[in-house]
Amino acid sequence: MLELQNISFVVPGEGGGKTEILKDVSFTVSERFVAITGPNGSGKSTVAKIIAGIEKPTTGRIILDGEDITDLSVTERAKKGISFAFQQPVRFKGITVKDLISLAAGTNISVASACAYLSEVGLCAKEYINREVNASLSGGELKRIEIAMINARSTKLSVFDEPEAGIDLWSFNNLIKVFEGMYERTKGSILIISHQERILDIADKIVVIADGTVAQIGSKSEILPTLLAPTGCRYTAKEGNGYGKA
């Protein structure tokens, strides 16, 4: 189980002041699927980076299975079983898709295994396996490779920052199948930052973050109706993601 205890994150602001990105954020992740949602700029991605160790919280603690991991590095947390799929995947000149999946798996996997991970995310493995992860790949292709890497890692906690962005042509049903398959393999928790109703719809728990604080926490049945009701659209109206339009 992952537990965030009273996390705050403060950065230097304009004119020598300070900006509070996160304020006293606390929640736990022990369920199969937990979704974080909320308006753009509310601090959702910062929460994911704090869990992965990319950002250090100003105050508060992060507990993984009873162990305080607040001061552990990105590498140490990865080894403890945390995986993180970036919102904007990184490109590498010269490193191939197979190289990255092998690094994710922690061993030089066979071509057949690498192909299996790629097929699962809807990529024709033969065409991709030896391609460089460089500017020749589209954003959507990179997102799927990013998901394949998390699959190859198979850790007890997988964090996805807006996995649906850029993969419109690939149906959401397939994405959801990937998450379900991942759970079957890991029996761990999958934490997904998303605006998409169909992804929120599979969540066992939804955490709504707005203005850097936890605005609501609850089960899908408690939270979804408030997000979908006309008055509940305050988090999405201006950004046009449109809950319920999926």
Next chain:
Amino acid sequence: MAKLDSIQQNLLQQVADIHEIPEGAFSLRVNGESFGIQSTEHIEIVKKTDQPGIDIYIKDGTKKESLHIPVLLAKTGITELVYNDFHIGRDCDVTIVAGCGIHNGGSEKSEHSGIHSFYVGENSRVRYIEKHYGEGDGNGQNVMNPTTKVFMEKNSYMEMETAQIKGVDSTDRATTAKLKDGATLIVHEKIMTHGEQYAKTYFEVDLDGEDCGTHVVSRSVAKDHSKQLFVSHVNGNNRSSGHTECDAIIMDSATVSAIPEIEANHPEASLIHEAAIGKIAGEQLIKLMTLGLTEKEAEEQIINGFLK
């Protein structure tokens, strides 16, 4: 023929990926002297009489044959200048593996300068692989200054892969080429420098013929206090296409200069140059660290991939 010792065998492995004297045509030079020469039915190797070096004659129509011409220096304090001329006939398809390995265990400078001239016949294809490698526990410097001159006849094709990854303290590389109608020259250069090393690399390609073209691509990594200079001139003197690219990763206190120059002397010359120098992107390191690699391991993976 005498046997190679273990140091020489290791150098041979590093520069030519072979342990022993290769089959087929070869010329092996060890410690400033010819160690052995072997011609074949289609590839004739002749020692020059007026200066150090060899003339290589590849007969018209020679296909799927290879030629190895490694140079090994395993004594400290040797300085040599060698002239090798490659006369490649028409309609050939050959692979030429050159390379120089220096093991300098002493305190004096070891230096090898090779001047290679390629005369590539009509419709011939040549793959030229050249690796430079240095090692040794002494204080003596390892210096290599290769000069490559390429003359390409109509519709010929040459691919040149050069690599200098380790142990060369100073290098001044110069490559010039003249292309006739329909000829294509592809160059892939890889360089890694560390410590106090210095590497200069210079390309000059004259696109003289109609519809000829070139790609000159250099990828390099500069570590520690090393210095690199990349200069390229591509001259479009006819309807032709040229592309020159220098991509460098800079680390520690190293310095890299890139001076790509293109000159169009014909209205239908199409020329592009690109140069990018930068440190490893922080997000690349972080991505690999989220896979469980340490920062140092992540850096190694990124560099290995970049120079692959």
